[in-house]
Amino acid sequence: MRWRPMRVLARVNRRITNPAFLGAAARLPGYANVVHVGRRTGKRYRTPVGTTWRGAQLRIALNYGRGSDWVRNTLAAGRFELEHRGRVLAMTEPEIVVEAGRPFLSARVDARTS
Secondary structure, eight states: OOOOHHHHHHHHIIIIIHHHHHHHHTTSTTEEEEEEEOTTTOOEEEEEEEOEEETTEEEEEOTTOTTSHHHHHHHHHTEEEEEETTEEEEEEEEEEEEETTEEEEEEEEOTTTO
16 A cells, blocks of 8 residues: 555544644634535534635635545535634535646535625
């Protein structure tokens, strides 16, 4: 088996860093928690992410690629919630976009929740 540093880092983040950062990510500028539902389990998960905004358009860098569970869950559901700066926003139309050679998850704020 080939050693993949980014996958190792992703596992460390999933088990150690993410749980410790969940509370802060929902309140800090530039960060948020993606709340998504598992495709097979139906269980709700929270994943801290870095965010950028262009108006009502959200961009999340896919540092670990398109195959991350939270990415696959949001794309499959077609929606997710975002805990951002003390608010919960309903997000719709998630899709992968590539800008300057980097993949991002892009989504819009549901007009009914803004």
